[in-house]
Amino acid sequence: MPFTALVTDRNSTGGVTSRVEEVDETRLPEGDVLVAVDWAGLNYKDALCLSGQGGLVKTYPHVAGIDFAGRVVESSDGRYHPGQAVILTGWRVGETRWGGYAQRARVNADWLVPLPRRFSTRTAMMLGTAGLAAMLAVNRLQAEGVRAGEGEVLVTGAGGGVGSIAVLLLARLGYDVAALTGRPELGEQLMRLGASRIVARDEILTPSGKVLDRETWSGAIDNVGGPLLGEVLKKISHGGVVAAVGNAGGRNWDASVIPFILRGISLCGVDTVMLPYDERVAAWDRLTNLFVPAAFEPLLTEARLEDVPGLADKMLVGGVAGRVVIDPRDPPT
Ligand SMILES: NC(=O)c1ccc[n+]([C@@H]2O[C@H](COP(=O)([O-])OP(=O)(O)OC[C@H]3O[C@@H](n4cnc5c(N)ncnc54)[C@H](OP(=O)(O)O)[C@@H]3O)[C@@H](O)[C@H]2O)c1
Secondary structure, three states, rough: OOOEEEEEOOOOOOEEEEEEEEHHHHHHOOEEEEEEEEEEEHHHHHHHHHOOOOOOOOOOOOOOOOOOEEEEEEOOOOOOOOOOEEEOOOOEOOOOOOOOEEOOEOOOOOHHEEEEOOOOOOHHHHHHHHHHHHHHHHHHHOOOOOOOOOOEEEOOOOOHHHHHHHHHHHHOOOOOOOEOOOHHHHHHHHHHHHEEEEEHHHHHHOOOOOOOOOOEEEEEEEEOOOHHHHHHHHHEEEEEEEEEEOOOOOOOOOOHHHHHHHHHOEEEEOOOOOOOHHHHHHHHHHHHOOOOHHHHHHHHEEOOOOOOOOHHHHHHOOOOOEEEEEEOOOOOO
8 A cells, every 4th residue: 555755865966855655564574563653743853853954864865753653454453453543652663763753653562652641642742742741751750859948940952842832831831941941032932931030042052151040940850961061050049950852952961060069950851752661651641731733723833744844844943842743644535
């Protein structure tokens, strides 16, 4: 059976190009479960895969798409049956094997989670990997003792997918949220999601020249990394915690041990890719209680497969707000 996919392949200039094509089902990778994709997400990592950056994709032609939600078409695994709605995030699907930018995806049953009863497949991808990462980061801050009402929590890259969802989740839990963004024009939308104030990226990115700065935040969810994370660490209050999620602004910073040993702060990593099944299900379950799809709708862009390469280019320069969900199905005629 042929299906439509966004196929990324090497081009004659040494780069990669993506095109919507008809692909035969026999070209799909091995796996226990064939899924008809309803919605896929667009994540920073997808943008890297579509531009050939980061060395994530090793073999071409490739179908990117690190997360999707859809319905089971065929399954040789007893946990999943035809018609069942499922979510896939991570496990390097869309990087080392074909992913969700297609009408069909074949994956291992171990990588799927059943769609939570209160979510549609569209809501699941409104969240996608970004929502899962935001939820895990919030869980981590709470597990490490960052409590609502005991100081402001900073979210960096607040205009992006992980950042905007983190703002909403923290606000729903009663935290005072400072939303850091390089795009002041998103301020009003971030306040509507629940931010109590907006912090300009440049204000923090300008090096303070100190090893410690004024104690400002009891916790932070950082999606930017690099020098910005270095400056944030200097401003975390005594005993505070930072959950490091992303590196949209860089990998390395000029680090000092001083905030750790004089203020007892912690820096915790968040990884959605290899997260064990039970923790995935628990995180999705918590999202069904906390996430408010209607509140997030203004920050959602719906797209089709042919729109994805252009949106990915925009994402790499920090130009996409909130989340993008992609409908790979044929448009109604
Ligand atoms: N650890 C995990 O499992 C996990 C899971 C999901 C995502 N991630 C990572 O988390 C990060 C965010 O992912 P996403 O999908 O939310 O991406 P995104 O939607 O593109 O958001 C990233 C945001 O970071 C800010 N930003 C972009 N370029 C920047 C730069 N050069 N300097 C400073 N800030 C910059 C922008 O926010 P403003 O315009 O508001 O400043 C942008 O919207 C990525 O690095 C991604 O790979 C990790």
